Amino acid sequence: xxxxxxxxxxxxxxxxxxxxxxxxxxxxxxxxxxxxxxxxxxxxxxxxxxxxxxxxxxxxxxxxxxxxxxxxxxxxxxxxxxxxxxxxxxxxxxxxxxxxxxxxxxxxxxxxxxxxxxxxxxxxxxxxxxxxxxxxxxxxxxxxxxxxxxxxxxxxxxxxxxxxxxxxxxxxxxxxxxxxxxxxxxxxxxxxxxxxxxxxxxxxxxxxxxxxxxxxxxxxxxxxxxxxxxxxxxxxxxxxxxxxxxxxxxxxxxxxxxxxxxxxxxxxxxxxxxxxxxxxxxxxxxxxxxxxxxxxxxxxxxxxxxxxxxxxxxxxxxxxxxxxxxxxxxxxxxxxxxxxxxxxxxxxxxxxxxxxxxxxxx
Ligand SMILES: Nc1ncnc2c1ncn2[C@@H]1O[C@H](COP(=O)(O)OP(=O)(O)OP(=O)(O)O)[C@@H](O)[C@H]1O
Numbered sequence: 001x002x003x004x005x006x007x008x009x010x011x012x013x014x015x016x017x018x019x020x021x022x023x024x025x026x027x028x029x030x031x032x033x034x035x036x037x038x039x040x041x042x043x044x045x046x047x048x049x050x051x052x053x054x055x056x057x058x059x060x061x062x063x064x065x066x067x068x069x070x071x072x073x074x075x076x077x078x079x080x081x082x083x084x085x086x087x088x089x090x091x092x093x094x095x096x097x098x099x100x101x102x103x104x105x106x107x108x109x110x111x112x113x114x115x116x117x118x119x120x121x122x123x124x125x126x127x128x129x130x131x132x133x134x135x136x137x138x139x140x141x142x143x144x145x146x147x148x149x150x151x152x153x154x155x156x157x158x159x160x161x162x163x164x165x166x167x168x169x170x171x172x173x174x175x176x177x178x179x180x181x182x183x184x185x186x187x188x189x190x191x192x193x194x195x196x197x198x199x200x201x202x203x204x205x206x207x208x209x210x211x212x213x214x215x216x217x218x219x220x221x222x223x224x225x226x227x228x229x230x231x232x233x234x235x236x237x238x239x240x241x242x243x244x245x246x247x248x249x250x251x252x253x254x255x256x257x258x259x260x261x262x263x264x265x266x267x268x269x270x271x272x273x274x275x276x277x278x279x280x281x282x283x284x285x286x287x288x289x290x291x292x293x294x295x296x297x298x299x300x301x302x303x304x305x306x307x308x309x310x311x312x313x314x315x316x317x318x319x320x321x322x323x324x325x326x327x328x329x330x331x332x333x334x335x336x337x338x339x340x341x342x343x344x345x346x347x348x349x350x351x352x353x354x355x356x357x358x359x360x361x362x
Pocket of ligand 1: 031098100
């Protein structure tokens, strides 16, 4: 049974009859296993909603969770319904769309620090709540942070994410421990992904993605660099909790939603215009990690990324300390032989080429 997360227990029940109650208006985004539409709900005075249509056959990691979550920075579904082979997640329409779509359309070199601070603080509030509830998100990235026309920030896509599978995680935002089957992982994978998200908001692209090298790091404050560095600690227990991060000096004197409206949302094309532009443009899609399909020229190690605060970039060198041949085989399978481009294919058939290098340490 699929269980819907609700904003508050409410008397208003969105209709579960797809054919007569909703009219699809526009496609506004897509992900690995879903398409997102802007739609109208007739039974609710033609309220505009977003419908995420999830292909159940491509979503092996989706697992319903029987828990009611309620937090101002978490976007909850109005209802979910089954339409042919699709699961429709009907949710409030966040008219400014995701940060991924905002950045790729209008801020290709990233946002200013005061804007980043507001967005990240709201995201942290949601994360701190989720972690206290014993949940973790595992999909923290700009395409899962949505903004409304009034500048409110909400985290989405926690619906049914399985905490027992790492399949849902996407390469750029994946914490090192998710790549090592021998060690466990927990809520700190969200803190790692939060750190990568911070870098993406600052640079306009996640570290290691394709594109011209951005030298913007000179301009970042010490507080920002320190905050990001703490999230990108290779040792999960050493990463701060979401709650502790909320008290970081980077978030002191943080502005409010009006500041985002003035400095980010004004003049922004509509979410549907942006989506059409991205479809007609250079092939960059809304999935947020499409450039992962290009080869990544850096080197990696199985123990993860090493973060260099001074240079403010990740040194992606994968290494394995294991003498166990099966681990080495797994590394080879994932990363190929030294210097090779390997194609990682997930169960949805999505292929991601990585140019990688790995070395055995012992
Ligand atoms: N409630 C919403 N309101 C407005 N726009 C939305 C809403 N939900 C999603 N979108 C838009 O649709 C795009 C794709 O969303 P989706 O959740 O499918 O992306 P994703 O997180 O990249 O995919 P995946 O879940 O496969 O990783 C978002 O980047 C955003 O622009």
